[in-house]
Amino acid sequence: MLTYALPLSAALFAIGTLGVVVRRNAIVMFLCIELQLNAVNLAFVALSRQVGIEGQLFVFFVMTVAAAEAAVGLAIIIAVFRHQRTVQVDRFNLLRW
Amino acid sequence: MPSSSSSGATAPFADPASSALSEAAALPVQQAAVWEPFLPWMVVLLPLLGFVANGLLALVSATRSAAAVRAGGTEDSLSLDGGRPRTHRWPTYIGPGVMIAAFLLAIVNFAGMLGADLHEPVVAGPYWTWLATSSLRIDVALHLDQLSMIMMLVVTGVGSLIHVFSVGYMRDDPGYPRYFAYLNLFVFFMLVLVLGAGYPLMFVGWEGVGLCSYLLIGYWFADREKADAGKKAFIVNRIGDFGFLLAMFLLFDNIGALDFVSVFEGAEAAFSDNRALVTTATLLFMLGAAGKSAQVPLHVWLPDAMAGPTPVSALIHAATMVTAGVYVIARSSALFALAPASQAVVAGIGALTALLAATIALRQYDIKKVLAYSTVSQLGFMFLAAGVGAYTAAVFHLVTHAFFKALLFLGAGAVIHSLHHAFHETGSKADAQDMRNMGGLRAKMPVTWAVMGIATLAIAGVWPLAGFFSKDEIIWYAGAWAGAPGNANGSWYVVFWVVALATALLTAFYMTRLMVMTFHGRSRLGDAEQRHVHDSPWVMRAPLIVLAVLSVAGGLLNVPESLRVLVFGAAPFEWLHHWLEPVTHAAAEIQVAGMGEAAHQSPVGGGELTWALISTVAALAVVGGAFAVLRKRLYRTAAEDADPRTGLALALERKWYFDEAYDRAVVRPVLALSRWCWKIVDGIVIDGFVNLAAALARLAGWTTSLFHTGQVNTYAFVLALGVLAVLGAVYLP
Numbered sequence: 001m002l003t004y005a006l007p008l009s010a011a012l013f014a015i016g017t018l019g020v021v022v023r024r025n026a027i028v029m030f031l032c033i034e035l036q037l038n039a040v041n042l043a044f045v046a047l048s049r050q051v052g053i054e055g056q057l058f059v060f061f062v063m064t065v066a067a068a069e070a071a072v073g074l075a076i077i078i079a080v081f082r083h084q085r086t087v088q089v090d091r092f093n094l095l096r097w
Numbered sequence: 098m099p100s101s102s103s104s105g106a107t108a109p110f111a112d113p114a115s116s117a118l119s120e121a122a123a124l125p126v127q128q129a130a131v132w133e134p135f136l137p138w139m140v141v142l143l144p145l146l147g148f149v150a151n152g153l154l155a156l157v158s159a160t161r162s163a164a165a166v167r168a169g170g171t172e173d174s175l176s177l178d179g180g181r182p183r184t185h186r187w188p189t190y191i192g193p194g195v196m197i198a199a200f201l202l203a204i205v206n207f208a209g210m211l212g213a214d215l216h217e218p219v220v221a222g223p224y225w226t227w228l229a230t231s232s233l234r235i236d237v238a239l240h241l242d243q244l245s246m247i248m249m250l251v252v253t254g255v256g257s258l259i260h261v262f263s264v265g266y267m268r269d270d271p272g273y274p275r276y277f278a279y280l281n282l283f284v285f286f287m288l289v290l291v292l293g294a295g296y297p298l299m300f301v302g303w304e305g306v307g308l309c310s311y312l313l314i315g316y317w318f319a320d321r322e323k324a325d326a327g328k329k330a331f332i333v334n335r336i337g338d339f340g341f342l343l344a345m346f347l348l349f350d351n352i353g354a355l356d357f358v359s360v361f362e363g364a365e366a367a368f369s370d371n372r373a374l375v376t377t378a379t380l381l382f383m384l385g386a387a388g389k390s391a392q393v394p395l396h397v398w399l400p401d402a403m404a405g406p407t408p409v410s411a412l413i414h415a416a417t418m419v420t421a422g423v424y425v426i427a428r429s430s431a432l433f434a435l436a437p438a439s440q441a442v443v444a445g446i447g448a449l450t451a452l453l454a455a456t457i458a459l460r461q462y463d464i465k466k467v468l469a470y471s472t473v474s475q476l477g478f479m480f481l482a483a484g485v486g487a488y489t490a491a492v493f494h495l496v497t498h499a500f501f502k503a504l505l506f507l508g509a510g511a512v513i514h515s516l517h518h519a520f521h522e523t524g525s526k527a528d529a530q531d532m533r534n535m536g537g538l539r540a541k542m543p544v545t546w547a548v549m550g551i552a553t554l555a556i557a558g559v560w561p562l563a564g565f566f567s568k569d570e571i572i573w574y575a576g577a578w579a580g581a582p583g584n585a586n587g588s589w590y591v592v593f594w595v596v597a598l599a600t601a602l603l604t605a606f607y608m609t610r611l612m613v614m615t616f617h618g619r620s621r622l623g624d625a626e627q628r629h630v631h632d633s634p635w636v637m638r639a640p641l642i643v644l645a646v647l648s649v650a651g652g653l654l655n656v657p658e659s660l661r662v663l664v665f666g667a668a669p670f671e672w673l674h675h676w677l678e679p680v681t682h683a684a685a686e687i688q689v690a691g692m693g694e695a696a697h698q699s700p701v702g703g704g705e706l707t708w709a710l711i712s713t714v715a716a717l718a719v720v721g722g723a724f725a726v727l728r729k730r731l732y733r734t735a736a737e738d739a740d741p742r743t744g745l746a747l748a749l750e751r752k753w754y755f756d757e758a759y760d761r762a763v764v765r766p767v768l769a770l771s772r773w774c775w776k777i778v779d780g781i782v783i784d785g786f787v788n789l790a791a792a793l794a795r796l797a798g799w800t801t802s803l804f805h806t807g808q809v810n811t812y813a814f815v816l817a818l819g820v821l822a823v824l825g826a827v828y829l830p
Binding site: 022023 | 817
């Protein structure tokens with residue numbers, strides 16, 4: 001079981017990381033972050049069979065944080081969009097230096 | 098530490114704690130003995146009160162002028178002619194008022210002391226303890242003896258006259274209250290100097306009069322040259338002050354006390370096996386005295402000090418402050434007597450100063466500069482007297498000089514005041530102090546001419562005026578001590594004697610030249626100016642007349658037995674000498690023990706009467722000869738006088754190049770060093786370090802700022818790389 005689950009989790013996490021690094025669209029980056037979180041969730045669930053129930057417990061925490069993050073993050077993106085008329089993050093460098 | 102003693106005091110020393118509670122209450126406890134001084138602290142305090150009152154008025158007046166300037170007017174816009182403001186009316190009464198009150202108190206005390214036959218100094222106080230350490234206690238107390246009494250009378254008496262004169266002289270000056278505030282403050286510090294019961298308190302007065310001198314020289318501070326003259330006086334005096342301080346340290350180190358009573362009691366024991374030490378201490382005192390009393394080579398500040406108002410020159414730079422050096426030496430006579438080498442130095446410097454200054458005075462054109470060099474020369478005479486151990490003669494000449502030199506300065510002030518007014522009225526730009534612009538003023542200012550004529554004869558040493566007796570006594574003692582059997586420096590004393598005689602004749606010449614150039618001959622004023630020249634108002638004339646009377650009669654203070662025939666026995670025999678005996682006898686005894694008795698004839702023979710007659714005849718001959726020759730000479734005005742000077746005349750006009758030498762040897766090197774410190778040390782080294790540190794910080798900031806692209810993706814990428822690096826470092830072997 002673990003032999004499939006952990007590589008899959010790692011692959012999903014890597015894809016998510018790559019997405020955060022290379023994409024410029026804030027919504028897409030956001031999705032990629034969700035992907036990373038869920039990759040971690042997958043690893044937690046898979047490992048919980050051997051290590052204990054705490055793994056599944058942590059998944060709920062992660063999901064809660066992800067939900068909160070989605071709410072706050074989307075609110076920020078909308079607010080920024082209202083000012084800039086775009087969600088391309090490479091245009092958001094007003095606070096540089 | 099014995100800080101107080103009175104003649105035959107039976108009262109125990111007052112507990113300082115209780116005496117500090119009340120100044121007045123402490124007095125009666127102290128002097129249970131023969132003579133009780135009457136409110137001596139009040140004499141000192143009165144001028145201080147005058148300073149406070151006038152100072153407040155000056156502040157009010159300055160605030161108003163500042164407001165007037167801000168409102169678009171000028172400083173002078175508070176009109177002084179129509180309706181003087183209160184701030185300019187009250188100082189007229191406060192300034193001279195406190196002085197006259199102090200003088201009257203001084204006379205009361207003098208009369209008391211006169212009747213008391215005092216042999217020991219009376220120490221009034223201590224009023225409070227200034228400093229108390231385990232080994233040193235300095236009390237604030239007043240040292241009242243015959244010497245300080247004479248000084249107190251001169252300072253308050255001549256000071257009163259000059260304050261009154263100032264009322265007329267400074268009438269139209271916008272800084273009138275400030276002037277009187279400074280002048281009162283000066284008298285306060287001068288009284289602290291002469292009355293303080295120890296070297297530290299004397300030093301307070303010493304520095305205080307220096308400060309007031311600086312303030313009053315630079316009184317018209319808007320004029321750069323005058324402000325600079327004030328600074329020069331202050332800086333040159335610092336050199337002397339450092340000598341005074343070191344001398345105090347030496348005394349404390351060896352005697353353990355600094356009040357006069359303890360120092361003079363302990364001096365002989367403390368220095369008996371180490372004469373080099375007392376020589377050093379007295380030489381350091383001499384350095385201080387030379388600075389304050391403008392002796393070569395520290396005399397350069399005094400002629401420049403003439404930038405101050407003329408009554409200031411009369412009071413501070415002729416009659417009182419500059420004689421403080423003579424006072425210090427006379428006060429410390431018990432120390433100087435232990436150091437014959439120091440005495441010889443004092444006499445030598447005095448003789449050199451007298452001669453050099455007199456020669457410079459021959460070729461000066463500024464009337465105040467002539468008088469300034471004359472003052473330096475006369476101070477040299479006093480130092481010569483103190484140096485040969487004739488302290489009475491030094492103090493005697495100090496007193497008579499205060500009379501006739503104050504008179505000369507005030508007379509010159511009256512002339513300048515009148516000419517300044519005349520030039521102002523006619524819009525002329527001519528210098529009101531340059532004697533080349535004067536001439537023939539006798540007809541216009543008869544009173545001023547008469548009193549200055551008296552003072553000129555007095556300073557020239559013509560019988561029977563004050564200067565005749567005092568100067569003759571100095572010359573006589575220089576010659577008489579040359580013949581003392583045990584005098585190791587006898588041949589030097591002969592030189593001093595000859596120099597003093599020659600200087601006396603030079604004095605007669607340059608003073609006659611001053612009189613002729615100012616009052617006689619063809620008038621070099623324009624017709625328009627002539628109409629405005631006249632004698633001063635009475636408020637200025639009255640002090641002149643009083644001083645003239647004193648200049649005539651002052652010599653009667655100390656007529657020696659051999660000269661009594663000259664005054665037909667009218668004067669008490671050597672009154673001042675006997676009066677000062679309690680102060681000077683210690684030094685006199687040591688001197689006689691070391692050198693033997695002074696000779697009864699001059700180095701080339703002849704007694705005191707002979708030489709007195711020779712000198713007065715010579716002085717009269719010089720005055721008469723100079724008068725006859727110079728009166729016919731046609732002087733040109735300063736503007737027309739463009740002849741190049743050569744040789745000796747140039748050297749004298751340039752004051753023997755002292756200022757130039759100091760400029761090369763001191764001023765320029767100091768300026769160069771300062772510029773080097775400024776440009777190199779401060780500008781390059783220190784600023785360099787500071788700027789380098791700042792540049793490094795900026796470089797570091799700029800470099801690291803490159804990492805902040807502002808792109809979230811970059812940050813995420815670097816973060817991921819970082820995590821990978823950490824994980825790799827942890828898990829990879």
